[in-house]
Amino acid sequence: MRIFIVEDEKELAASITEFIGGEGYLVDSACNFAAAEEKITLIEYDCALIDLMLPDGSGLDLVKLIKKVQPQCGIIIITAKNTLDDKIMGLDLGADDYLTKPFHLAELNARIKSIIRRRNFGGAKEIIINEITINPEKHEVLVNEELVELTRREFDIFLFFVSNKERVITKDSIIEHVWGEDSNAFDNFDFVYTHIKNLRKKMIERGAKDYIRSIYGIGYKFSTK
Amino acid sequence: MRIFIVEDEKELAASITEFIGGEGYLVDSACNFAAAEEKITLIEYDCALIDLMLPDGSGLDLVKLIKKVQPQCGIIIITAKNTLDDKIMGLDLGADDYLTKPFHLAELNARIKSIIRRRNFGGAKEIIINEITINPEKHEVLVNEELVELTRREFDIFLFFVSNKERVITKDSIIEHVWGEDSNAFDNFDFVYTHIKNLRKKMIERGAKDYIRSIYGIGYKFSTK
DNA sequence: CTTCTACAATAAATATTCTCATACTTAAAA
DNA sequence: TTTTAAGTATGAGAATATTTATTGTAGAAG
Numbered sequence: 319m320r321i322f323i324v325e326d327e328k329e330l331a332a333s334i335t336e337f338i339g340g341e342g343y344l345v346d347s348a349c350n351f352a353a354a355e356e357k358i359t360l361i362e363y364d365c366a367l368i369d370l371m372l373p374d375g376s377g378l379d380l381v382k383l384i385k386k387v388q389p390q391c392g393i394i395i396i397t398a399k400n401t402l403d404d405k406i407m408g409l410d411l412g413a414d415d416y417l418t419k420p421f422h423l424a425e426l427n428a429r430i431k432s433i434i435r436r437r438n439f440g441g442a443k444e445i446i447i448n449e450i451t452i453n454p455e456k457h458e459v460l461v462n463e464e465l466v467e468l469t470r471r472e473f474d475i476f477l478f479f480v481s482n483k484e485r486v487i488t489k490d491s492i493i494e495h496v497w498g499e500d501s502n503a504f505d506n507f508d509f510v511y512t513h514i515k516n517l518r519k520k521m522i523e524r525g526a527k528d529y530i531r532s533i534y535g536i537g538y539k540f541s542t543k
Numbered sequence: 544m545r546i547f548i549v550e551d552e553k554e555l556a557a558s559i560t561e562f563i564g565g566e567g568y569l570v571d572s573a574c575n576f577a578a579a580e581e582k583i584t585l586i587e588y589d590c591a592l593i594d595l596m597l598p599d600g601s602g603l604d605l606v607k608l609i610k611k612v613q614p615q616c617g618i619i620i621i622t623a624k625n626t627l628d629d630k631i632m633g634l635d636l637g638a639d640d641y642l643t644k645p646f647h648l649a650e651l652n653a654r655i656k657s658i659i660r661r662r663n664f665g666g667a668k669e670i671i672i673n674e675i676t677i678n679p680e681k682h683e684v685l686v687n688e689e690l691v692e693l694t695r696r697e698f699d700i701f702l703f704f705v706s707n708k709e710r711v712i713t714k715d716s717i718i719e720h721v722w723g724e725d726s727n728a729f730d731n732f733d734f735v736y737t738h739i740k741n742l743r744k745k746m747i748e749r750g751a752k753d754y755i756r757s758i759y760g761i762g763y764k765f766s767t768k
Numbered sequence: 769c770t771t772c773t774a775c776a777a778t779a780a781a782t783a784t785t786c787t788c789a790t791a792c793t794t795a796a797a798a
Numbered sequence: 799t800t801t802t803a804a805g806t807a808t809g810a811g812a813a814t815a816t817t818t819a820t821t822g823t824a825g826a827a828g
Binding site: 694695696697731733734737738757759760 | 770771772773774775780781782
């Protein structure tokens, strides 16, 4: 799960990043319109937090842009303004929610969760595939009702696989999605191999089938067929 | 102090648990032979109450088992039978006392106390461990004959440690025992840490060894070994 | 005023992640 | 078919990160 923060107050951005990161999301941030614009065209996000007041442009235009190029991305508007007008305008443009400064990080977290749940899984809290049940919110995976204790990396990889069921996934895209853009090593997949090995082992030990197929030279495919 | 109840009548077991728990003991219970057998191999008890009539086996076999794996544990036989045979057989196998149903809880309590006193401290009112002397009645602790002034919490914790000598104690059970089950905070051990720190400091200052060992992730163990 | 609890900084223990050496597979060339 | 080279899997252990414990300080409760 990838979150994008557009906020010019560096301190606020930092504390959001830290908190949200701790919740298991990957976080990118931008502190102005221009930087945000660039990132949006390059990287797919699950949810974006947009401050309406930016030094070099209006957050509303950003909302418009995101809706256009990444319709699947959820949007939460952050604003110091308490005017109804802006909020309405934001929501009209396609934002999913808004928060007025100051707000509690826990509140923000709840809204993000709610939006992601609504968007990605049509409100369903669990993804069920045969003997496997995945609860993205709780970061939990069950096999035959029993908990499989996956580490964060293992879980992220697994969720990425599952949400691309029956689709071939390149190793590059795994690194991009799980480790983020700033990942240093795109030429060494050893650690990916290791995580996938451990993931497979844990799942199989708990009684699940190995649905992860290796596609030689390309990557993997999570397939139940 | 840990008491084990083996009794298939759930109501009776519950009322004993509640009463005995209120007397400051930690109580575990099992409602059949199989469950009892398992617990006995896992947990050390100071006293066990055994109903002779169990749905899946004889309490007498349980008495035998306990005597074998936990010789230090006191045993009280509970039975509806009033036949002399069973009682004698039970006492022959190593039980310390017996009660015929129905009985008063106060009576049960007295027997437990008596057995524990007899077993653990040879009837003495003071607990002496190397340089440390504890008088639970007076709420007094001496190190090398000199009084150590412990606060109430410190004393309660210390007594709980000492009466579970050589046994691992969870932090939960410390809170349960010293603060009571209705304690709101089971997720914050900061105050427990502080009390243990102060307790250790006072004891060491007076010349006692630090017999309190930390068991990482679990709790503590008061050990002289 | 004593005792208790909360908080923050640091230390210790453990868990996770990554690196690396090595073994095994696969697909295509010889 | 055999060989070969690149891709993938795996185990062990080093490097990091996270969790849990200790301690000092200070404020709250009684």
